[in-house]
Amino acid sequence: MPELPEVHTVCLSLRRHLLGALIVSASQHGKLRHYVETAALDAFCRQQRISSIERRAKYILLGFEKGGGLILHLGMTGRFIVEPDDKILLPHERCSWLLADGRRWRYCDARRFGAVHLCPPELPFEQHPALAQLGLEPLSEEFTGKQLHSLCRGRKAPIKNLIMSQRFVVGIGNIYACEALFASGISPFTPAGKLSLPRCKALVAAIKAVLHEAIASGGSTIRDYQSVNGSEGEFQLRLQVYGKNSQCCPRCQSKIVRGTQAGRSSYYCPKCQKN
DNA sequence: ATATTCCCCTGGAAGC
């Protein structure tokens, strides 16, 4: 569910709710893709004060004042609730942390594709195994058309698969891959190695633009995504092709098509987007 | 090594 703009939005909101908070206890209910049993989670978090909340790729890095912290991933349906503790288990609640001021911070995830990792104080976040193999941040200065062109060299996989692979460039999922490819006039099926440098530059510019616009709109709420305590994004109103199967292309009026790549739907305009 | 396929899990919407 959440791609970079959504995770960014959640981070900003979590900061408002949790920075400076002291954790009293923690518990875990039901398994996530990666999870930590209650005993270990509680021992790790107890009496820790939250001093930083950052994003890396689609992960949320929550740092403790004494060092170390939590690495959280929302999977497709993860969401956070921070409210006064009413001691009732919410639907799909997988983890919760009781705070010293009486609030409870909950992580709910219906599909359980999310993850919770512990990062010990002696290990920098970026060296944790969950983060060690990640590629470039798309909004960083290092992510340029030239850099993308060099990553694509010699590759036969479709460009959409490449920009969605977190080993090359992080944070881009199905929505923003489709939107950026449409904006730059590139077919999602184009073999990555076939893209010229100017087209790589156009794609990088489109990726940065669409991510910035989505951040400014608080992300896209299509079915599951919510920021902390249920607030929703608005970028779904600005989508050009994602989910617009059989509707008219906003640029040329021909029908938008839904295809399948790597088991995921690709939405594109067969006339505007060229190989 | 690189590229594809399958699978994890649950719920909502659409189709019959």
Add this chain to the structure above:
DNA sequence: TGCTTCCAGGGGAATA
């Protein structure tokens, strides 16, 4: 109304 099928903002393991 109720049952079945399809689909979903992710990612990793298992195959070719």
